Amino acid sequence: MVAWVQAYRLRVKRRRLLFRALRKRRQLRRMRDNTQSIRAGDILCFVTLRNEMNRLPHFLDHYRALGVRHFLVVDNDSTDHSRDFLAAQPDVSLWHTAHSYKLSRFGMDWLTWLQMRYAHGHWCLTCDVDELLVYPHHTSRDLVALCDWLDRCDQPMMGAMMLDMYPAASLADGRHSGDQDPMTTLTHFDAGNYQIQLQPKLGNLWIQGGPRMRHFFKSDPRKAPTLNKVPLVKWNRRYVYNSSMHNMLPRDPSKKWGAKNILKIRTYTRIITKHWPRTRP
Amino acid sequence: MLVHTALDRVAQIARMWAQSDCPVVIHVDAAVPDADFAALRQGLVDAPQVSFSARHRCDWGSWELVAATQDACQDMLRLHPDVSHIYLTSGSCLPLRPVQDLVAYLDQFRDTDFIESVTTRDVSWIKGGLGLERFQLHFPFSWKKQRRLFDLSVRAQRKLGVKRTIPKGIVPHMGSQWWCLTAKTLSAILNDPNRKHYDDYFRGVWIPDESYFQSLARRHSDQIESRSLTFSKFDHQGKPYVFYDDHLQLLRRSDSFLARKIWPQANALYDYFLGDGPRNQPQLPPARSKIDRLFNRAMERRTKGRAGLIMQSRFPNKGVERVLTARPYAVFQGFADLYPNFQTWITRHSDFVTHGHLFHPLGVQFVDGQTGYLGGLTDDAAIRDRNPQAFLTNLLWNGRSARHCFQFGPDDNQAIGPFMARDGNATIHVISGAWAVPLFHADISFGNKRKIAANLQRIEAAHLKSLGERWVKARVTVWSLADYLQNPTEALSQIARDLSLRCDGFDDLEMADMAGFAQFLQDLKNAGMLPFIMGEFPTALRGQDTPKPHTKYEPRQNDT
Numbered sequence: 034m035v036a037w038v039q040a041y042r043l044r045v046k047r048r049r050l051l052f053r054a055l056r057k058r059r060q061l062r063r064m065r066d067n068t069q070s071i072r073a074g075d076i077l078c079f080v081t082l083r084n085e086m087n088r089l090p091h092f093l094d095h096y097r098a099l100g101v102r103h104f105l106v107v108d109n110d111s112t113d114h115s116r117d118f119l120a121a122q123p124d125v126s127l128w129h130t131a132h133s134y135k136l137s138r139f140g141m142d143w144l145t146w147l148q149m150r151y152a153h154g155h156w157c158l159t160c161d162v163d164e165l166l167v168y169p170h171h172t173s174r175d176l177v178a179l180c181d182w183l184d185r186c187d188q189p190m191m192g193a194m195m196l197d198m199y200p201a202a203s204l205a206d207g208r209h210s211g212d213q214d215p216m217t218t219l220t221h222f223d224a225g226n227y228q229i230q231l232q233p234k235l236g237n238l239w240i241q242g243g244p245r246m247r248h249f250f251k252s253d254p255r256k257a258p259t260l261n262k263v264p265l266v267k268w269n270r271r272y273v274y275n276s277s278m279h280n281m282l283p284r285d286p287s288k289k290w291g292a293k294n295i296l297k298i299r300t301y302t303r304i305i306t307k308h309w310p311r312t313r314p
Numbered sequence: 315m316l317v318h319t320a321l322d323r324v325a326q327i328a329r330m331w332a333q334s335d336c337p338v339v340i341h342v343d344a345a346v347p348d349a350d351f352a353a354l355r356q357g358l359v360d361a362p363q364v365s366f367s368a369r370h371r372c373d374w375g376s377w378e379l380v381a382a383t384q385d386a387c388q389d390m391l392r393l394h395p396d397v398s399h400i401y402l403t404s405g406s407c408l409p410l411r412p413v414q415d416l417v418a419y420l421d422q423f424r425d426t427d428f429i430e431s432v433t434t435r436d437v438s439w440i441k442g443g444l445g446l447e448r449f450q451l452h453f454p455f456s457w458k459k460q461r462r463l464f465d466l467s468v469r470a471q472r473k474l475g476v477k478r479t480i481p482k483g484i485v486p487h488m489g490s491q492w493w494c495l496t497a498k499t500l501s502a503i504l505n506d507p508n509r510k511h512y513d514d515y516f517r518g519v520w521i522p523d524e525s526y527f528q529s530l531a532r533r534h535s536d537q538i539e540s541r542s543l544t545f546s547k548f549d550h551q552g553k554p555y556v557f558y559d560d561h562l563q564l565l566r567r568s569d570s571f572l573a574r575k576i577w578p579q580a581n582a583l584y585d586y587f588l589g590d591g592p593r594n595q596p597q598l599p600p601a602r603s604k605i606d607r608l609f610n611r612a613m614e615r616r617t618k619g620r621a622g623l624i625m626q627s628r629f630p631n632k633g634v635e636r637v638l639t640a641r642p643y644a645v646f647q648g649f650a651d652l653y654p655n656f657q658t659w660i661t662r663h664s665d666f667v668t669h670g671h672l673f674h675p676l677g678v679q680f681v682d683g684q685t686g687y688l689g690g691l692t693d694d695a696a697i698r699d700r701n702p703q704a705f706l707t708n709l710l711w712n713g714r715s716a717r718h719c720f721q722f723g724p725d726d727n728q729a730i731g732p733f734m735a736r737d738g739n740a741t742i743h744v745i746s747g748a749w750a751v752p753l754f755h756a757d758i759s760f761g762n763k764r765k766i767a768a769n770l771q772r773i774e775a776a777h778l779k780s781l782g783e784r785w786v787k788a789r790v791t792v793w794s795l796a797d798y799l800q801n802p803t804e805a806l807s808q809i810a811r812d813l814s815l816r817c818d819g820f821d822d823l824e825m826a827d828m829a830g831f832a833q834f835l836q837d838l839k840n841a842g843m844l845p846f847i848m849g850e851f852p853t854a855l856r857g858q859d860t861p862k863p864h865t866k867y868e869p870r871q872n873d874t
Binding site for chain 2: 170174175181182185192226227228229231238241246250252254255
């Protein structure tokens with residue numbers, strides 16, 4: 034298809050998604066609003082969750098240590114203590130909804146509204162509670178350093194790959210309590226069975242593979258979960274996540290940089306999000 | 315000291331200089347809010363050695379940077395007329411060695427100016443052109459904010475042949491803006507009778523902070539040591555590297571007095587170098603060349619990456635790489651059909667990891683019949699066929715500590731064919747038509763054999779055609795079955811040479827029974843098919859057997 038027709042279609046789609054998010058804002062009820070404590074330049078984290086009490090404490094600790102200043106959370110009608118726990122945190126702002134997660138494009142419509150409202154101009158991390166972002170040198174260079182580097186590279190967003198972590202023996206060994214680092218029990222991952230292909234329409238990479246493909250999608254590997262995502266974005270109120278958090282609209286403008294490079298290597302450093310199986314202890 | 319951000323670090327560093335009896339003049343960028351400036355000033359009120367110069371608004375590469383430096387230097391010479399050297403630093407510079415060391419060092423070289431100063435012709439670090447031209451063209455537009463207009467105006471001026479005249483007495487030099495000049499040279503520069511004329515000229519030069527003092531020092535200095543005492547590194551886009559806590563050991567091994575840029579939150583670096591670290595710890599032997607190598611390697615890793623490693627951050631476009639995989643590997647087509655024990659034979663005589671048919675339609679045949687392989691690869695055919703290229707690249711990357719070889723044939727998934735052909739790491743040996751030998755022995759009806767033969771021949775012909783294309787980068791050798799059987803020893807010797815096999819004969823290679831094979835081909839012909847891919851077999855008369863080809867290895871006279 035002609036490139037500009039394609040571009041125009043995506044533009045229309047982006048606007049439609051933004052409008053959709055605008056309508057869905059009525060589904061959110063404010064539970065606790067600490068957003069007045071957000072300062073210019075703070076790194077924000079956006080999450081939708083339901084019943085994640087056994088992961089939340091470590092999740093918050095991990096990202097606080099990385100330099101996230103404020104968490105904006107949509108609680109999709111949790112029945113455990115998640116909501117009370119979050120409401121007690123000084124750096125969390127909490128919204129509640131009992132509406133359908135699926136009809137909200139897996140929570141993206143709600144988050145898009147919050148991002149439109151609070152994230153403009155901020156570096157902004159969007160992830161699930163079972164995902165921990167790690168990257169080279171993350172112990173000595175926090176997200177502030179990383180975002181500063183991305184700024185200097187004129188890179189408004191950073192792609193990452195999800196890595197499924199699992200315990201050495203049976204999945205039951207992977208149990209851990211909420212404030213415990215899950216990486217102490219989930220010690221293994223697949224090192225080299227990922228399949229990457231270019232998606233011409235959006236120009237992003239589509240990654241599949243790992244233990245879930247190898248175990249559950251033998252008959253139809255095409256349907257295996259997508260492992261690429263764009264968790265870190267210098268947000269603009271006109272931005273929107275396209276399909277879940279796997280790619281962005283507008284398309285990644287960093288590719289203009291690639292054109293100058295012989296090999297067209299993307300400039301992101303290799304970033305890995307750790308992800309562990311959704312098994313309940 | 316030119317600063318514009320991280321003022322708490324600025325105060326810390328300034329205090330350290332002052333405590334060692336080195337006066338400091340700080341220029342704070344005019345963009346810094348007045349409240350922050352006042353706080354910095356207030357915090358340093360107990361350090362009389364520290365003063366502040368007139369504030370300018372300094373954009374990247376602007377003349378104001380030079381003006382700010384001039385003002386600060388004038389303040390310094392006026393307030394502290396007894397200083398011997400003036401060192402220009404930034405807010406993100408960190409002293410790596412005790413100040414006493416620097417003082418002692420400069421005492422040794424009282425009349426030397428340490429300033430990197432290179433003529434435009436010899437500069438290697440300029441990114442994106444504009445060497446001498448930055449002294450000869452006009453630059454009304456900002457490179458950072460108005461890139462298009464900037465480029466346009468440069469191109470227009472080139473076309474029109476615009477050339478500013480360089481003032482008499484100035485030879486354009488460039489270099490790092492972090493210099494250390496003697497008070498004598500510096501005051502000569504500032505009090506030059508022609509200074510206004512020079513200033514007016516440099517106001518129009520592109521990035522004057524990298525050329526003003528560098529050019530004028532050449533005019534006034536008696537003794538220039540052309541290097542910067544400040545350690546800094548630049549990446550492939552000309553941006554300075556920032557040092558973080560994990561660079562501590564590296565910075566300890568640099569022999570420079572200062573380093574930039576330091577990440578303001580690199581607490582471990584500041585604690586170590588501003589604390590007692592450099593004094594108490596034994597001085598590590600400087601390893602400048604080692605550091606240079608490390609940075610060059612890092613740059614190569616970032617711009618080119620490692621061959622055969624495909625990941626989110628490295629996904630080269632099709633056709634830009636000569637080598638697509640991590641290590642050289644060998645592909646055998648037809649050999650296992652002709653010699654049923656070929657795989658064990660290769661294993662016995664080489665260090666190859668010998669896989670079977672990796673692309674077999676029923677499942678991957680990993681070495682030794684394993685059901686999985688390194689990195690989490692499985693023998694599942696559907697998963698492999700979802701992306702055969704990724705499968706092969708992964709296999710070779712995961713097992714890159716060894717050489718791999720595998721069998722291939724027209725039975726297998728052909729989608730990988732063009733990829734292997736494009737890969738400079740592949741060595742492909744083919745006996746075309748050898749698949750007909752097991753077919754000949756198979757226990758199925760002749761009608762089926764004829765159908766299968768036609769199909770396999772068509773597939774193999776297409777594969778061989780792609781192996782003969784102009785863009786092929788693999789090393790390909792093709793024998794037709796007939797040619798091969800004329801002199802198997804010669805072909806095998808060539809393979810042994812190519813792949814450096816450890817064998818001194820081919821006796822232990824057992825060929826399948828070929829008796830009646832020529833007749834089989836004739837039967838195919840009689841059934842209306844044209845088996846061409848095996849080459850020309852001597853047509854045997856019905857009832858006569860073809861003689862078994864001679865396979866014994868006979869060393870030549872000079873081959874002992």
